[in-house]
Amino acid sequence: MKNRSFIARNPSILVFLACLGIFTLAVTIASEGFGLGLISTSFVKTLGKTLCLCLVAVAMDLIWGYCGILSLGHFAFFGLGGYMIGMWLMYERTRLIVTESMAAQEIPPTPQEVVDAIGTQIFGVVGSSEFPLIWSFAHSLTVQLILVVAVPGLLALVFGWLAFRSRVAGVYLSILTQAMTLALALYLFQNDSGLRGNNGLSGLQNLPGVTASQDVVSIWFLWASALALALGYLLSAWVVSGKFGSVIRGIRDNEARVRFLGYSVETYKLAMFTLTACIAGIAGALYYPQAGIINPAEIAPIASIYLAVWVAIGGRGRLYGAVIGAALVSLVSTYFTGGQAPDIPLGFYTISWVDWWTVLLGLTFVLVTLFAPKGIGGLFDLVAQRAAPDRHGADYGPDKGAKREEEGQ
C-alpha cells in the first residue's frame, strides 16, 4: 500500500482529469474561435467561468468538507483575486489608450501627464483623479499576479491566526467569516476605497496588447481555467491524501483528540485556511477577466453561502462532489435565471422560472441537507460499492463539523 504512487491510490483523480480534458477539447472543437462554431462565444465564457467556480468550490470543499471549517468568506478571497488582476488589466488598458491618444499630439507628454490622464480616466467616475496607494503596483503584471495569491493569502493568514488562536470554532467561526466578508464588501462599496466603489472595475475582458478577437480569447481563458482547475484539483487531492490529510480529517471529526495527540491543530487549520484562500484568489483572477466586470456586490456574504450550497449539493468531503455541485448548480441557475427556461402555465398562475428558481433552489437545499447528506457525489458510491463504516448512528466525531455517518466513505 505504501509504495503505490499517489495517483494509483486515487484512481478517481485520473478519471476526473480525463473528463476535464475531454470536456475542454470538446468545447474547443465546438467553439467559434477554433472550430465548428457550435457553441457561442458567450457560452464558452460561461463554461470557462464555471470551471473557475468549480475551482473555488474545490477550495471550499477542502476547508469545509475535509477540515470541518464552514467558512462563509471564501468568495471574498475569490473577489480579491479578481480585483488584483483587474487592477492591472484596467491600468494597462487605460495606459495604452491614453498613450495612443497622447501620441497624436505634437508635444510629447511628460510621465506625470500620462499618469494623471490615466488616473482621470479610471477614477473619474468616483470624482477623483489621484491614484490611491493600493494602485502602486498596478503597472506591473508580475507584481499583481503575485498579489492575486498574496493578498487573499495574507488576509486569510491574519484573520485565521486571530480566529484560530482564540479557539473560535464551529458556527461562531462561520459567523465571523461572514462578518469579515460583509466588512470587506461594505468597505469596497465606498467611493474612496480606491477601487472605484460601487462601479467596480470594468472592461476586464479586453486583454491589453492582445488584438485577437474575443472568440479566441475566450478559448484561451477556458484552457487557463481548465488547467488551473486540474492543477488545483491535483494539489487538493495530494494535500488530503497523505498524513497531512489524515490530520486534517482528524481535526474535522475530533479536534480535541488530535490536539492531545500532540499536533498543533491551529497551525494545520491556518495552513488549510490560507491555502484555500490562495486557490480561491487564483480562481477569482481567472473568473473576472471572463466576466468582464467586478464590483463589491460580487463579494456580498450571500455569494459565499451559495458556495457552501454548491459543495453541499455536490457532496462535501469529496473533491469531485464539489466540482459537480458547483458546475451543475451554477449552470442550472444561469439557465433558469437567464430567462431561457420556458414558463409553466398552470391555468390560474404562470410559473416564471426567473421568479421561482431561487425558491426551488432554497427548498432543494433544505431537502438535500435533510435527506441526502452525501449530495450528488453519493451516487458514485453506488458504482464504486464502497461500504460506509457502521457507527451505529453516531457521527464520526464529537465536533460540530464532523461527518455524519450517512456521509461516510
Add this chain to the structure above:
Amino acid sequence: MIKALKALALLGALILGAPLSAQDTATGSPADTVTPGPIQSLLQEHAADIAKPSRRTIQPVIDALSGSGLPGMQQVLQTWEAREMYQRESDGWFFAGEKGPDRTIILTDFDSGEELEPVPSDAVDILRPNSGVRGLIASALVRFQLQDENPTLRQDALTAISRNPDPSHIAPLRESIEGEPDPAMKAQKERLLTLLTISFGEDEAARIAAIESVAGDLNVDTRGTLNPLVATTRRLAEGEVPEGANVARTLRPGTEELPREEAYDLVAAEADLPARIDPADRRNVLQANIEGGAVGGVPLAELNTIEARERAYAALVEAGAVPPAPTEAEIDAALARFTFYEEYSEPSPAVTEAANKALRAIDTKVGLNTTLDLGLDALSLASIYFLAAIGLAITFGVMGVINMAHGEFIMMGAYTGYVVQQMIPNHTVSIIVAIPLAFAVTFAAGVAMERLVIRWLYNRPLETLLATFGISIALQQLAKNIFGTQARPLTAPGWLDGQWQINEIVGISMIRVAIFVLAIVFLLFFLFLMKKTRLGLETRAVTQNPRMAASMGINPGRVNMLTFGLGSGIAGIAGVAIGLYAKVTSELGTDYIVQSFMTVVVGGVGNIWGTLLGAGMIGSLQKGIEWLNPSNTLAAQTYMIIFIIIFIQFRPRGIIALKGRAAGD
C-alpha cells in the same frame, strides 16, 4: 398687521383729539381757521424739509418729530412713510389723506383726527419721500413699536430687529426695556440689546462685557453675532507683519490653508509680478508656437519634461512671442519675500479675543450637547439591534440553533404590518392589530420550520445553518414574488410622528422613543418568561440536559417547538417595529441578520443581559464611528465589524460568558 397698526393709531388719535374737536364744534368754526394744534405746529416748523426731504438732511427733523413726545406722532410718521401725507397748497398744512370720489381727496387732521370736507386733488400735493428717507422714518417708528401696548406688535418689532440688526436700533431698544411689562419679552429685549451691543457697540468695555455675558449660549443667533467678529481676511505684507494689525494667524505658503499656487497669485496681484501659468496652459502655448519641429529652439521630442518646457517657454518670452511667466524657482523667490497672514476685520484685539473665548465656550457646550445627542442616537440604534436580536437570543442563545432565516421572520413581521395597514386604514388600530398578528404569523412559521427541518438537525449546527439559509433565500424570493421588489411603506400613527426636542441640539424622534420602550418591554417579557414561567423553566432544563429533562417528564420536542416559535414570533413583532422606522423590502432581514448574530455573539450566548450589552456596545460603537466620519456610514459599519472581530479575540465567549455546566461544553 400694518392695517391694525394704523387703526389703532387712528383710535388713539381720535380719543386724544376728542376734546379738541368738541371745542371746535362749540365755536362752530371750520378746522382750517383754527390755530394749528401741537402736531401741526411742529410739522410747520419743519415744513420745508418735510415737503422736500432728502436722505442727508432729514434725520434731525425725524428726530425732532419722534422725540417730541406728542401722542399722535407715531400716526404722522406712519402716514408719511406710507406716502399718504398731503400738503394743502393754500396754507401749507399737512394732513393724512385718502382718495375720495370724483378726483377728490379726503383729508384728516392729525391733531383732531377729524375728517375734513373732500377737496379737489389739485388743491393738495402728495408727499412722496424716497426709499432712503422712508428707511429712516421706519427706524424711527421702531421706537414706537417697541413701546406699543400690543405685545404682538412689540414681538414683531423685535423679530424685525433681530433679522435686520442695525446700530440705530440700540437706543430705542434700550429705552423700551425699562417700561416693558412682560418679563419674557423683557428678557428677549435684553438679549437682543446684548447682541446689538456686541455687533455695533461704541464702547469697547461694554462690548467685551456683552460678549462675556453670552459665553456658553447655545442659540444660533448668538453664534451668528459672534462669528462676524472673528471673521478674517487673508492679507500679505512684504517682510514683517505691519504694526497695529489685528492678526489672527500667519500662514505659510504650500500648506493646506494656503496652497502654493494661491499664495503666488496673491503675490502676483500685490507686487505686479507676471501671472503664473498652469502646466496645461504652458503646454498649449508651446503647442501654438511650434516652428519647424521645435519650440523656442528646443526640439519637440525633448519636451517631455517640465524643465525642458520651462526652457522653451523662456525662449519664447525672450523672443517676445508670449507674456512672461514665472518659473518654479522664481515663484519660490517671490513667496519668500512676503509674509501671509489672516487679519480680523474687527480692529480691536481685545474684542476678538473675547469673542474667540466666548465661541470656544459655546463650542465646548455644543460638544457636550452633541455627545448627549449622539448618546441618544446610539441608545435608539442599540434598541433596534436589541429588538432584532432578542428573538435570536432565544433561538440561538438559548437553544443553540443557528437560524439564518431569522432575518426573514423579521421581514415577514414587517410585511404582515403592511398588509394589515392595507386593510385597516386607521394607523393606530392597524398597528395594534398588526403586532399580535405578526407574532401569530411568525410563530406559526417558526413552529413549522422547527417541526419540519430543525428538529432533525439538532447538534448539527453547520447543517442547520445551511438548511435555514435555504429557507431564507426561498422566503426572500417568495416575498419578492408576492410584494415586488419596491419598498412598501409601513406608516407610523400620527402620535409617533415628530420629534422630542430637548434643546437646540439634543432631540430624538418619537418613533425611536417608542422602539426604545418596546425593547424594554421585550426585555422584561423575556426575563419574566425565562425566570418565572413553567415554559421558561422547561426550556432551560431542555437546553441544559435534554435527556435528564425528558426523564423528569418534560417533552423536549414540545418545549423546543414552543421555544423556537416564541423566538420567531418576537422576531415578527420586531419586524413591525423596524418596518415603522425603515422601509419594508424583501431584503429587510438581510440588513439585520449579521448584526443580530454579532449582537448575540458579542454579548455572550445564552444570556439576555449579554445581548443587551452587546446591542449597546454595537450601537454606540457604530454611532461613535459615524460621528468620527459622518459622511460615510459604510465605513462605520466596516470598522465596527473589524472591531468586533478583534473584540472576539479577547473575549471569545462574549461580554458575559456562561460558566460551568450551563456553558454546554
